[in-house]
Amino acid sequence: MTTIDFTKGHGTHNDFVLVPDLDGALDLTAEQVRFLCDRRGGIGGDGAIRVVRAGKVADVSADVDPDLWFMDYRNADGSVAEMCGNGTRVFADYLRTHGLVTDETFDIATRGGLKRITTVPGGYAVDLGPWRLAREPEAQERGMDSVVQVVGIADPVPALSLDLGNPHTVVALPPELALGRIDLTTAPQVDPHPEQGTNVELVRPVGPGHIEMRVHERGVGETQSCGTGAAAAALATWWWAGRPDDQLDWVVDVPGGRLGVHISDDKVALSGPAVLVADGTVTLPA
Numbered sequence: 161m162t163t164i165d166f167t168k169g170h171g172t173h174n175d176f177v178l179v180p181d182l183d184g185a186l187d188l189t190a191e192q193v194r195f196l197c198d199r200r201g202g203i204g205g206d207g208a209i210r211v212v213r214a215g216k217v218a219d220v221s222a223d224v225d226p227d228l229w230f231m232d233y234r235n236a237d238g239s240v241a242e243m244c245g246n247g248t249r250v251f252a253d254y255l256r257t258h259g260l261v262t263d264e265t266f267d268i269a270t271r272g273g274l275k276r277i278t279t280v281p282g283g284y285a286v287d288l289g290p291w292r293l294a295r296e297p298e299a300q301e302r303g304m305d306s307v308v309q310v311v312g313i314a315d316p317v318p319a320l321s322l323d324l325g326n327p328h329t330v331v332a333l334p335p336e337l338a339l340g341r342i343d344l345t346t347a348p349q350v351d352p353h354p355e356q357g358t359n360v361e362l363v364r365p366v367g368p369g370h371i372e373m374r375v376h377e378r379g380v381g382e383t384q385s386c387g388t389g390a391a392a393a394a395l396a397t398w399w400w401a402g403r404p405d406d407q408l409d410w411v412v413d414v415p416g417g418r419l420g421v422h423i424s425d426d427k428v429a430l431s432g433p434a435v436l437v438a439d440g441t442v443t444l445p446a
């Protein structure tokens with residue numbers, strides 16, 4: 161039996177079990193991740209994050225500085241995800257709180273590439289890097305590339321797919337539908353179905369540069385927040401508005417709080433809080 165240290169943290173109530181693996185000696189299995197994220201039988205979280213040096217991870221490109229800290233992100237169902245926007249801030253806060261990083265601006269490594277973190281009042285800003293429309297050229301021309309069937313909405317709703325390192329499908333809800341009344345207990349069905357799965361964001365405008373969003377995360381279910389999802393939702397809304405040059409800053413309200421998104425050229429940045437809640441030890445299933 162293996163007993164490990166853990167830290168529980170969250171970013172706008174998107175919650176994670178952080179597992180320090182400072183020597184790169186731990187190989188978390190999918191079953192162990194499911195146990196850690198189990199809200200009744202384990203610690204509980206939307207995902208697990210192993211804190212490990214890039215040089216100790218087999219699937220990190222050889223040109224990445226091996227001393228950088230790598231965010232090894234897994235969804236609650238044990239699957240591997242390329243990126244987690246809220247996770248980057250919580251990961252950054254773990255590194256700074258434990259003295260593993262002392263700079264105010266620093267890079268971390270993820271499966272979705274290097275991400276630059278900056279400490280800001282109330283939390284962290286993360287340069288998520290380049291984004292792209294996942295399905296060209298239909299999306300370019302029509303601002304939509306798929307339809308999504310949401311439980312309780314009679315007709316499929318048009319949607320736009322974006323790639324932020326991980327996959328997102330953003331759905332603009334018809335104005336008459338209250339976001340809070342949508343049933344997200346089952347995954348919205350996206351047609352055509354993306355082979356690698358997708359996170360699905362339901363958005364409604366609140367005002368200029370301000371949207372509200374609920375999300376059904378790939379590998380998890382409905383969560384209180386999704387950072388890359390908030391960036392995708394802001395980008396899609398901006399795209400639908402005709403990409404206005406004077407509307408590059410967005411506020412995204414999620415059930416768990418508020419996130420900021422800044423669009424610049426072909427890149428996007430995310431800002432918001434990070435909270436470390438508890439430390440402990442846990443014995444993993446064999």
Ligand SMILES: N[C@@H](CCC[C@H](N)C(=O)O)C(=O)O
Binds near residue numbers: 247
């Ligand atoms: N909550 C995250 C995204 C986590 C990964 C996602 N479920 C996926 O499979 O892509 C965020 O804050 O971005």
